[in-house]
Amino acid sequence: GIQVEQSPPDLILQEGANSTLRCNFSDSVNNLQWFHQNPWGQLINLFYIPSGTKQNGRLSATTVATERYSLLYISSSQTTDSGVYFCAPTGFQKLVFGTGTRLLVSP
Amino acid sequence: DAGVIQSPRHEVTEMGQEVTLRCKPISGHDYLFWYRQTMMRGLELLIYFNNNVPIDDSGMPEDRFSAKMPNASFSTLKIQPSEPRDSAVYFCASSLTSGSSYEQYFGPGTRLTVT
Numbered sequence: 001g002i003q004v005e006q007s008p009p010d011l012i013l014q015e016g017a018n019s020t021l022r023c024n025f026s027d028s029v030n031n032l033q034w035f036h037q038n039p040w041g042q043l044i045n046l047f048y049i050p051s052g053t054k055q056n057g058r059l060s061a062t063t064v065a066t067e068r069y070s071l072l073y074i075s076s077s078q079t080t081d082s083g084v085y086f087c088a089p090t091g092f093q094k095l096v097f098g099t100g101t102r103l104l105v106s107p
Numbered sequence: 108d109a110g111v112i113q114s115p116r117h118e119v120t121e122m123g124q125e126v127t128l129r130c131k132p133i134s135g136h137d138y139l140f141w142y143r144q145t146m147m148r149g150l151e152l153l154i155y156f157n158n159n160v161p162i163d164d165s166g167m168p169e170d171r172f173s174a175k176m177p178n179a180s181f182s183t184l185k186i187q188p189s190e191p192r193d194s195a196v197y198f199c200a201s202s203l204t205s206g207s208s209y210e211q212y213f214g215p216g217t218r219l220t221v222t
Binding site (some may be wrong): 029030033035041042043048061086088090092093094095096097099100 | 138140149150151152155162163196198202208209210211212213215216218
């Protein structure tokens with residue numbers, strides 16, 4: 001099955017800072033999603049991005065499927081961005097979750 | 108849209124008891140998924156359905172686990188008998204196959220504690 005590696009595993013930022021989270025995967029994919037798991041445990045859809053670049057407010061994501069990686073950019077971070085960010089690629093329907101990047105944004 | 112609905116949100120039970128988790132997918136979605144999240148194993152897929160039919164149950168850990176989808180708007184995940192190592196957060200998700208899009212939407216999860 002697909003192997004997923006996310007980096008860094010942990011990240012501490014001051015409010016207002018920018019960051020880049022990386023997701024490497026081992027096989028070609030037709031589907032890739034980024035999620036934010038907030039401190040209450042809810043999984044929030046950020047991006048559905050099997051290829052290309054998308055932006056949503058302060059967040060953007062890029063997937064280079066041919067090189068098997070995806071990046072999530074967070075700009076002007078806020079304390080509400082704290083939580084765990086998961087990358088989940090798949091060839092079809094079976095999402096395979098990485099171990100996540102735990103982000104803490106301090107005021 | 109109400110999103111994916113799961114009940115109960117929290118369940119505490121004693122070892123050996125039967126536990127039933129419930130899920131209502133987003134209306135019109137044709138795929139339904141059950142995931143489990145633990146500290147040790149992270150988020151893992153247990154089983155998924157397409158048009159109410161189980162497609163892949165290779166992630167179901169043991170025969171103590173069973174899942175059904177009697178209709179397009181309801182699914183259950185049952186554990187019988189429950190064991191302490193089943194303690195986890197169980198998520199239900201659904202998706203609509205539209206062209207080449209398979210985006211999944213998750214429910215709030217059920218936190219299960221087996222004592």
